[in-house]
Amino acid sequence: MVSNSSLEQAIDKILEKTEKEILSDLENSASTSKKTLDDSLPILEQEYDQIISNGKKEADKIEKQITGSSDLEARNKQLTTVEESIDKVFTKALDEIANTDRSGDYSNLIKSLLEESTKTLGTTDVIVFTNSKDRDTVQSALSQYSGAELSSETIECLGGVKVKSKDGAMTFDNTLDAKIERLKPLIRKDIATQFGVSN
Template sequence: MAAGVKKIVSTILSEAESRAEEIIKDAEKKKDKIIKEGKEKAKKVKEETLRRLKKEGKMKYRQIISNAKIKARRSELKTREKLIEKSFKIAENKLKEMASKHSEKYKQALINLIERSITEIGGGELQLHLNSRDTEFIKDQIEDISNKVSEKIGKNVKLELGEEINTIGGVIVRTKDGSIEVNNTLEARLSRLKKVLRPEVADILFK
């Protein structure tokens, strides 16, 4: 009986040892597999992270360059606009100087502006609104201007001096009832011409 018990114990121990060895070997295999998978996963994460950071870096670089270009373009346009406005301001000052000196060139230009305004309205009873200096000059020219334009357009033209206005030069012509007005002051003409001349001025300045 003792021998049988010994055999049983021996067999159990032998199986236990064998089973333990199998478990250990299996654990070793799993350990190696887990370590290998862990390394591969870590490598993959590292590569993906590097790719992502590289991509983000490129995007950020492009964004910085794009923003810099936009900023530079805005600055350039702002500088151009200042130069264009400066050109118009110089032109305005020259007109002021010409008008204040009441040169023959300005006087003729003023008469032309009045005649053009009357023609645009189509004649009739009209009022001329000028600054005080031009009013003094034009009051002696009214009859000649009326006759000249009347003959030109084939309609009766009757002119009278209206209320004086604050302007560097030029004229506002209104119908007597105030329903129609043509503003040909130098300021108004310069303002209108800005839109037309701006591209030409820009072309001259930045060609």
């Protein structure tokens, strides 16, 4: 049967052609896949590097955050402790000053405080205020200043004087409290240095 054999031949041809096409497609696909894989490798490596570098950056950031905040916390605790100790020293020093013996050098101190005050105000026509403990010392020192009067009122202070012009326009606070307050930042530094805290 001629027709049957030519049909078989045609079928074989088609099969052979299809097989070739499939094989070639497979080959192409394999090479495309290989190329895609080869091409993606550097991109993948780049992305991998990027992820690693981002991770490293993030880790650095977190490390900085943690060390920064713990450093600060420790420093702040140290500051608070030093301040508490300074306050204790201050309290003790103020107690000692308050209970100082009012004789001897102390009267010289009062004299120099009065001298400084009247000089600063530019007049001796003044009213002088002091605490109850220093009244006698101040009273005796005032004899040198014409026009100066000791007020009958007493003020709350560790010692020293507060001087007011008689017209009430000017006041000069020369009490020990005011002097200590003015020098407090320097005294704090000295105390802190004694504690071994230096800048």
